[in-house]
Amino acid sequence: MYPIGLHPVLDTVQVNLTIWTLLYLIGILAFLVHFLSLWPTGDDEAVALPGRLPFTIAPFFRTRFDFINSGFHATNERIFRFRLLTNSVMVVSGEQGRKDFFNARHLDLQEGFRVLSGALPFVQGVTADLRQRRIAQIYKRLATVQRNDRLTELMPDILEDCRRVMSSWGNTGAIDPFEGIYGLVFQLSVRCLTCAEIADDPAVVDRLKGLYDQVDRGTTAATVLFPWFPSPAMLMKLRATKQIYDLVVEKVNVRKATGESHNDSLQMLLDAGDDQSMIVGFIMGLLIAGARSTGTTASWLITFLGCHPEWRVKALREVQQLLASSYAHDDSDAPANIPARLAGIPLTAWETATPVLDSLLRETLRMAQPHVAMRRNVGPTMHIDGKVLHKGAFAVYPFADVHLDPALYPDPFKFDPERPVRKEDFGYVGWGGGAYSRFLPVAIWREFCLVRADRPGFHAGRVNCLGTRLAKLQLKLITAMFLFNFDFQIVDAGGAPADPHPKPNWNDVLSCRPANGSFFLDYRRLETSCLS
Numbered sequence: 001m002y003p004i005g006l007h008p009v010l011d012t013v014q015v016n017l018t019i020w021t022l023l024y025l026i027g028i029l030a031f032l033v034h035f036l037s038l039w040p041t042g043d044d045e046a047v048a049l050p051g052r053l054p055f056t057i058a059p060f061f062r063t064r065f066d067f068i069n070s071g072f073h074a075t076n077e078r079i080f081r082f083r084l085l086t087n088s089v090m091v092v093s094g095e096q097g098r099k100d101f102f103n104a105r106h107l108d109l110q111e112g113f114r115v116l117s118g119a120l121p122f123v124q125g126v127t128a129d130l131r132q133r134r135i136a137q138i139y140k141r142l143a144t145v146q147r148n149d150r151l152t153e154l155m156p157d158i159l160e161d162c163r164r165v166m167s168s169w170g171n172t173g174a175i176d177p178f179e180g181i182y183g184l185v186f187q188l189s190v191r192c193l194t195c196a197e198i199a200d201d202p203a204v205v206d207r208l209k210g211l212y213d214q215v216d217r218g219t220t221a222a223t224v225l226f227p228w229f230p231s232p233a234m235l236m237k238l239r240a241t242k243q244i245y246d247l248v249v250e251k252v253n254v255r256k257a258t259g260e261s262h263n264d265s266l267q268m269l270l271d272a273g274d275d276q277s278m279i280v281g282f283i284m285g286l287l288i289a290g291a292r293s294t295g296t297t298a299s300w301l302i303t304f305l306g307c308h309p310e311w312r313v314k315a316l317r318e319v320q321q322l323l324a325s326s327y328a329h330d331d332s333d334a335p336a337n338i339p340a341r342l343a344g345i346p347l348t349a350w351e352t353a354t355p356v357l358d359s360l361l362r363e364t365l366r367m368a369q370p371h372v373a374m375r376r377n378v379g380p381t382m383h384i385d386g387k388v389l390h391k392g393a394f395a396v397y398p399f400a401d402v403h404l405d406p407a408l409y410p411d412p413f414k415f416d417p418e419r420p421v422r423k424e425d426f427g428y429v430g431w432g433g434g435a436y437s438r439f440l441p442v443a444i445w446r447e448f449c450l451v452r453a454d455r456p457g458f459h460a461g462r463v464n465c466l467g468t469r470l471a472k473l474q475l476k477l478i479t480a481m482f483l484f485n486f487d488f489q490i491v492d493a494g495g496a497p498a499d500p501h502p503k504p505n506w507n508d509v510l511s512c513r514p515a516n517g518s519f520f521l522d523y524r525r526l527e528t529s530c531l532s
């Protein structure tokens with residue numbers, strides 16, 4: 001018997017998919033299109049988007065940025081609502097709207113993403129339908145991965161992975177950053193969040209990455225809205241999810257059977273006594289959540305640096321200063337090679353003494369993070385900027401509303417890390433809209449979340465990224481390795497320096513990626529490079 005029930009699902013759909021099933025489904029769809037276009041009315045109801053259902057569904061998934069903007073234009077309101085089949089979705093913008101959205105106590109992230117996004121591989125009881133206590137436990141383990149001692153131990157491994165992957169690129173070449181740099185970040189995420197058996201085997205890492213890509217391709221409007229319908233995309237997604245599950249379970253079982261001990265996340269989970277589904281849920285869910293966001297940010301960060309030589313110089317100078325302050329001038333014990341020297345810079349220095357890298361990261365996230373926060377109201381009826389959000393309804397907040405607002409960030413598509421930092425509440429939400437950590441030490445804030453874990457809907461309320469420390473460290477180490485090893489620039493499809501510079505495409509909800517092949521990262525190894 002297969003533990004997560006995928007085999008039975010695949011068998012059943014192959015036998016039962018008949019023309020009658022299809023006609024039946026078309027009938028249901030026609031019913032929904034006709035009747036669900038009728039909205040409740042009331043003074044405090046948000047304006048409904050004009051138009052019939054199918055015309056809102058496809059654009060929400062395919063061209064979300066344009067769809068949301070056209071909704072604001074069509075309604076001429078700060079808040080509007082539309083339907084995704086039976087679900088009512090409110091789209092929020094404006095200062096009051098984002099305050100109400102991020103401060104609301106009963107808006108639940110998990111439910112919002114599960115129903116509206118479907119971008120994570122869902123396995124019943126492993127990455128979906130997790131009890132709140134289980135989610136809290138996963139987050140607690142993620143906090144362990146990011147403790148000072150663990151992050152310090154990870155630094156040499158991260159840098160060695162960078163060295164190995166960058167060496168494989170050869171002396172000169174041109175790569176698509178969304179392939180090459182994303183591939184590097186995937187390797188680092190595997191290193192930090194899974195186990196040595198996977199991270200040390202490039203072929204397995206490649207296979208895993210390919211399977212997650214298939215899950216992405218299988219995430220379409222149809223598979224999100226009709227997860228029970230056996231479309232080809234859904235079958236592909238199911239198969240890929242099952243293969244990821246099998247691969248992870250196999251590695252966990254091998255570790256258990258051999259009794260070998262490694263200094264990695266799997267060992268940390270086993271030593272903590274976590275059960276199989278907790279371990280697999282941690283690995284399957286966090287691996288891709290971390291790799292996608294960090295991969296997008298790394299790809300854009302290096303792209304922006306490739307367009308702006310003055311920032312390359314400033315960033316390199318900063319890392320050189322870090323090195324100079326970490327090793328005495330005549331330190332004969334200082335390691336000779338670059339990765340080992342970078343690994344010797346204390347974690348606190350990477351975290352607190354890199355204002356240039358910090359401003360580069362901040363500006364990259366502002367310009368190229370196409371996130372739309374998704375929530376479901378799991379509490380009583382509430383209001384956002386005066387508009388009613390009923391119990392069970394959804395609300396979404398596009399980060400573009402604040403990060404591309406010319407009133408807050410003039411000329412928003414200009415890469416300018418020297419922009420003044422916005423001080424107002426939610427004037428910048430690159431790492432989420434949670435603000436507890438500003439007032440409380442992060443540890444206390446986390447405890448607060450964990451204590452609430454027993455109660456239904458604990459996951460509602462302000463949300464901060466819980467992988468920030470790990471992500472920032474990875475991004476800074478990748479950038480340092482790039483600057484020490486390559487001379488690089490961004491070129492167009494013909495190989496000429498890109499003019500204009502690539503512009504983030506906010507309609508691509510995963511990575512803000514412009515059309516394939518429109519630009520490349522052209523690189524040449526420096527003579528001082530440590531790559532082999």
Ligand code: HEM
Nearest residue numbers: 286290293294297373374430431432463464465466467471
């Ligand atoms: C550059 C990289 C990253 C960026 C920009 C980023 C950004 C964010 C943002 C904006 C949110 C809030 C989403 C919302 O309000 O809808 C979030 C949540 C979250 N992130 Fe990240 N993230 C990154 C990397 C990571 C990594 C590496 C991990 C873990 C390995 C991670 C784990 C999480 C988790 C677990 C949450 C949900 C927190 C909660 O439910 O309270 N993130 N992230």
